Amino acid sequence: MKKENPAPTMKDVAREAGVALGTVSKVVNGLPVGDSYKIRVEAAIKKLNYQVNSYAQGLKANKTYTIAFLIPNTQNPYFAYLTHQINLALLKRKYRMLLCCTDYDVSLEQEYVTMAQQNKVDGIIGLTYNPNLMIEEDTPFVSIDRSIGAKIPCVSSDNFAGGQLAAEKLADLGCKHVAFLRIGSSLTNEPNKRKAGFENGCLSRGLSYEMKILSDGEPYGEFETFLKNHMKDKKLAFDGIFCVTDSLAYLVLQMLRNLNLRVPEDIQLIGFDGIRLMGDKDYVCSTIIQPVPELAELCVDLLLQENRSAKPPLICLPVTYCYGGTTLESDYVQEG
Amino acid sequence: MKKENPAPTMKDVAREAGVALGTVSKVVNGLPVGDSYKIRVEAAIKKLNYQVNSYAQGLKANKTYTIAFLIPNTQNPYFAYLTHQINLALLKRKYRMLLCCTDYDVSLEQEYVTMAQQNKVDGIIGLTYNPNLMIEEDTPFVSIDRSIGAKIPCVSSDNFAGGQLAAEKLADLGCKHVAFLRIGSSLTNEPNKRKAGFENGCLSRGLSYEMKILSDGEPYGEFETFLKNHMKDKKLAFDGIFCVTDSLAYLVLQMLRNLNLRVPEDIQLIGFDGIRLMGDKDYVCSTIIQPVPELAELCVDLLLQENRSAKPPLICLPVTYCYGGTTLESDYVQEG
Numbered sequence: 001m002k003k004e005n006p007a008p009t010m011k012d013v014a015r016e017a018g019v020a021l022g023t024v025s026k027v028v029n030g031l032p033v034g035d036s037y038k039i040r041v042e043a044a045i046k047k048l049n050y051q052v053n054s055y056a057q058g059l060k061a062n063k064t065y066t067i068a069f070l071i072p073n074t075q076n077p078y079f080a081y082l083t084h085q086i087n088l089a090l091l092k093r094k095y096r097m098l099l100c101c102t103d104y105d106v107s108l109e110q111e112y113v114t115m116a117q118q119n120k121v122d123g124i125i126g127l128t129y130n131p132n133l134m135i136e137e138d139t140p141f142v143s144i145d146r147s148i149g150a151k152i153p154c155v156s157s158d159n160f161a162g163g164q165l166a167a168e169k170l171a172d173l174g175c176k177h178v179a180f181l182r183i184g185s186s187l188t189n190e191p192n193k194r195k196a197g198f199e200n201g202c203l204s205r206g207l208s209y210e211m212k213i214l215s216d217g218e219p220y221g222e223f224e225t226f227l228k229n230h231m232k233d234k235k236l237a238f239d240g241i242f243c244v245t246d247s248l249a250y251l252v253l254q255m256l257r258n259l260n261l262r263v264p265e266d267i268q269l270i271g272f273d274g275i276r277l278m279g280d281k282d283y284v285c286s287t288i289i290q291p292v293p294e295l296a297e298l299c300v301d302l303l304l305q306e307n308r309s310a311k312p313p314l315i316c317l318p319v320t321y322c323y324g325g326t327t328l329e330s331d332y333v334q335e336g
Numbered sequence: 337m338k339k340e341n342p343a344p345t346m347k348d349v350a351r352e353a354g355v356a357l358g359t360v361s362k363v364v365n366g367l368p369v370g371d372s373y374k375i376r377v378e379a380a381i382k383k384l385n386y387q388v389n390s391y392a393q394g395l396k397a398n399k400t401y402t403i404a405f406l407i408p409n410t411q412n413p414y415f416a417y418l419t420h421q422i423n424l425a426l427l428k429r430k431y432r433m434l435l436c437c438t439d440y441d442v443s444l445e446q447e448y449v450t451m452a453q454q455n456k457v458d459g460i461i462g463l464t465y466n467p468n469l470m471i472e473e474d475t476p477f478v479s480i481d482r483s484i485g486a487k488i489p490c491v492s493s494d495n496f497a498g499g500q501l502a503a504e505k506l507a508d509l510g511c512k513h514v515a516f517l518r519i520g521s522s523l524t525n526e527p528n529k530r531k532a533g534f535e536n537g538c539l540s541r542g543l544s545y546e547m548k549i550l551s552d553g554e555p556y557g558e559f560e561t562f563l564k565n566h567m568k569d570k571k572l573a574f575d576g577i578f579c580v581t582d583s584l585a586y587l588v589l590q591m592l593r594n595l596n597l598r599v600p601e602d603i604q605l606i607g608f609d610g611i612r613l614m615g616d617k618d619y620v621c622s623t624i625i626q627p628v629p630e631l632a633e634l635c636v637d638l639l640l641q642e643n644r645s646a647k648p649p650l651i652c653l654p655v656t657y658c659y660g661g662t663t664l665e666s667d668y669v670q671e672g
Contacts, residue, residue, distance in 0.1 A: 007454070051454050066434070073420050075615040080416035084409050087437040091444065098402070099435035101423040108427065118343070118387050250614050277613060278586050279411040284614070 008048040017044035063122060067303060068098040068112045070126035076247065077275045078290075079127070082144070085296035086125060093300060095122075106130045116140060123303045129185055142303045144295070146189040147314060153302045155295055156190035158316035160197035162288040166242040166270045167201025167209075169286075169321050173268055173328050175240030178207055179230075181223055181252060182244040183214040190316070191244070194272060198242055210238070223248075224255045231259065236267055246271035246284040253285065253326065269326040283324030291317050344384040353380035398455055403639060404434040404448045406462035412583070413611045414626075415463070418480075421632035422461060429636065431458075442466045452476060459639045467523055478639045480631070482525040483650060489638050491631055492526035494652035496533035498624040502578040502606045503537025503545075505622075505657050509604055509664050511576030514543055515566075517559055517588060518580040519550040526652070527580070530608060534578055546574070559584075560591045567595065572603055582607035582620040589621065589662065605662040619660030627653050 010028070014021045017040040026033045027041040044050070067090055074080045083099065090097050098121055102108045109130045116124045116139050123140030128148070135141060137151040147154040170178050180198050184191065195211070202209045212226040230237040236259070243249035249271030253263060261267055264286075274289030276282060294317055302311055323329045346364070350357045353376040362369045363377040380386070403426055410416045419435065426433050434457055438444045445466045452460045452475050459476030464484070471477060473487040483490040506514050516534050520527065531547070538545045548562040566573040572595070579585035585607030589599060597603055600622075610625030612618060630653055638647055659665040 051450075069435075073615075074410050074416045074423070075420045077413065077416070077615055080410045080413070080419075080615070083416075083419075083435070084411045084437055087410070087435055088439070091436070097435045099405075099419070099423055099433045100427070101420055103424070114387075247614050250617060275614070278583050278611070278620070279409075279413055279416075281586060 008050045010050070012048055013041065013044045013050050016048055017041045064120065065094065066096045066098055066121045067300070068100060068115065068121045068124045068126075070100050070102050070109055070112055070124060070128055072104055072127070072129065073101045074099075077279065078245070078247070078273045080279070081275070081292055082127070082296065085293050086299060088293075089296045089300040093304065095300070095304075102128070104129050106132065109133055113139060113141070125299045125303060129187055131187055138308070140303060142299045144299060145191055146187070150313060151308070151311075152313075153311045154190070154314045155299050155302065156314070156316050157290040157295065157319050159190050159193040159319075160200075161316075162272060162290075162319040163194035163197025163199075163242070164201035164204075165197075165319065165321055166194075166272070166288055167198045167207060168205060169270060169327070170240035170242065170268060171201070171205035171207050173240070175207065175238075175268060177238055178202065178209045178240035178242065179226075179238045180209060180211045180213075180242050180244075181226075181248060182211070183218070183220070183223075183248060184216075184244060186215055191272075194244055207240075220248075220251055223252060224258075227252075227255055227259060234260070236261055239267055241267060241269045243269065243271045243285075246273040246275040246287055249285040249287070249326070263326050264328050268328060270321075271324075271326075274322065283322060286324040286327040286329070287322055289320050289322050291319065344386045346386070348384055349377065349380045349386050352384055353377045400456065400458050401430065402432045402434055402457045403636070404436060404451065404457045404460045404462075406436050406438050406445055406448055406460060406464055408440055408463070408465065409437045410435075413615065414581070414583070414609050416615070417611070417628055418463070418632065421629050422635060424629075425632045425636040429640065431636070431640075438464070440465050442468065445469055449475060449477070461635045461639060465521055465523060474644070476639060478635045480635060481527055482523070486649060487644070487647075488649075489647045490526070490650045491635050491638065492650070492652050493626040493631065493655050495526050495529040495655075496536075497652075498608060498626075498655040499530035499533025499535075499578070500537035500540075501533075501655065501657055502530075502608070502624055503534045503543060504541060505606060505663070506576035506578065506604060507537070507541035507543050509576070511543065511574075511604060513574050514538065514545045514576035514578065515562075515574045516545060516547045516549075516578050516580075517562075517584060518547070519554070519556070519559075519584060520552075520580060522551055527608075530580055543576075556584075556587055559588060560594075563588075563591055563595060570596070572597055574603060576604045577606070579605065579607045579621075582609040582611040582623055585621040585623070585662070599662050600664050604664060606657075607660075607662075610658060619658060622660040622663040622665070623658055625656050625658050627655065 010024050014024045019037055023033055023037050024041050027038055069086055071079050071083055074083050087097050100112055109128050113135050115121050125142045127144040137149060141152045143152055143154045145156050214222055243252050256263055263269055269285055271285040271287040274287050275284050346360050350360045355373055359369055359373050360377050363374055405422055407415050407419055410419050423433050436448055445464050449471050451457050461478045463480040473485060477488045479488055479490045481492050550558055579588050585605060592599055599605055605621055607621040607623040610623050611620050
């Protein structure tokens with residue numbers, strides 16, 4: 001890059017201020033100097049529009065004001081929304097985000113962890129699926145949805161309470177026999193607690209239930225087969241379904257339509273996440289909403305908090321139920 | 337951060353290899369040294385697991401291998417998909433992405449441009465809406481969808497051709513009187529050419545058309561009023577509609593449903609972008625697809641290309657039409 005006017009250097013500032021180069025360096029790096037020197041240097045910096053070299057500063061302050069964010073992709077609407085909110089939370093605090101769409105690539109995740117260990121970034125917020133992630137206990141890391149070490153805080157929605165809330169809502173809305181449909185990582189993670197919460201809610205409300213759980217890689221068509229196997233005289237054996245995500249609920253709604261079942265008249269459905277179609281329009285379905293803006297704020301606060309020993313190992317944020325057209329609550333006016 | 341084993345330094349490598357410090361420095365920075373020295377240094381680097389200090393390297397190479405990406409948000413599904421594809425294109429080339437969701441904040445956009453001018457990032461790819469963006473001609477910047485300077489390449493879909501294709505498709509599908517609905521920035525940008533392309537297509541095919549164009553801030557309800565004003569005996573004056581984005585098409589489909597109009601039987605509708613609901617499922621509507629992966633690759637290639645004078649000022653990539661359920665083409669099998 002060629003420039004007509006080369007950027008002013010620290011030497012130019014020293015000449016302008018009439019002080020030694022070391023004095024300018026001290027002021028730039030926040031070290032103590034006499035007030036009169038400080039004023040002169042600052043005036044010279046302003047006059048020359050001198051810009052501190054970030055590499056040189058990085059070497060000294062050992063701070064990059066940059067946080068890496070690891071997420072499988074930003075195409076999934078939940079991930080896209082989470083990325084947006086974490087970006088806003090970082091920008092608010094004058095931090096920058098290094099975004100890494102990992103696409104579940106274990107070596108990429110590991111590469112960014114190494115960067116944090118080398119202080120190339122100040123820390124990491126990660127939604128990772130890597131069971132073998134090698135991470136030193138003192139690495140500044142906040143994990144979303146998965147506990148990866150005793151000293152690494154994990155932030156999550158209260159997935160157990162969310163599953164329970166879904167069961168209780170279906171019971172409140174008159175359901176008697178319900179189903180839980182799940183697909184997802186077999187890795188131990190917080191969202192897996194939705195199942196246990198749902199079972200707990202069903203038991204406490206006397207709801208009978210069945211479950212269909214697919215492992216990684218099994219085709220979604222298995223759910224359609226499951227539903228068909230529970231049809232008799234054109235009616236479904238269930239009057240309520242809880243889907244582990246809104247994304248799955250979207251597919252299940254299509255399957256129910258293909259089976260000529262009416263939602264919510266014949267069968268009520270609740271999802272999980274709180275996804276809005278097109279980013280900000282209708283909810284996909286009635287759903288358990290994850291508090292994404294609060295979750296993002298908390299991740300950033302925990303990561304930037306200096307006192308590591310005060311960091312709790314797991315924080316679960318409260319979820320809420322929201323009507324989204326697939327349950328019997330038509331008098332509720334949806335926000336929009 | 338405290339560590340049990342301090343990271344090995346360049347001195348440790350020199351001691352291990354039995355060479356002078358300067359020799360290690362040369363190897364690390366890719367400068368010529370004798371082969372036997374090079375082999376010894378590389379073996380020592382490997383043995384000690386020595387990691388090159390990125391700040392120190394940055395000072396010398398003046399390269400950060402980091403690109404800033406400016407986008408209003410990642411919540412809008414088109415922006416989310418674009419972010420994902422640009423991230424993949426950068427990672428493929430071992431570059432990192434600094435993501436900045438600008439939320440149309442002019443000062444944030446300017447801040448990142450300044451970072452590029454100070455070599456804190458190697459360059460910027462930006463979808464910006466800032467008419468006053470101050471950007472020197474030699475700043476490594478690739479703009480998406482908006483020309484911002486003679487020496488700043490702009491990458492875009494062929495929006496004119498896309499608008500024309502929408503008109504031609506509606507004509508092919510039997511439409512006689514169509515409407516164009518648009519909302520968006522009043523700023524001169526590439527997507528605005530969709531209108532001119534559509535008009536051109538209508539004229540060449542003898543389609544009569546009307547337009548309803550809202551400016552920034554006008555409520556979407558104006559479109560509903562427009563449609564109602566064109567209803568007579570429960571029928572709409574149009575048999576085809578082209579919406580400037582899939583996001584608008586999503587809303588217009590709801591309006592048409594509220595007016596008890598059947599899509600595509602009574603009225604056919606084509607959108608623009610190629611958005612899939614939930615990131616990877618059904619198309620919102622029949623649509624003109626932007627080639628986002630190709631667009632992302634091109635942006636990154638242009639930005640990293642050394643020879644600035646060889647960079648073209650504007651590149652428009654070809655778009656394609658895709659059936660998505662809102663036009664009369666039911667024999668077409670949608671990809672899944």
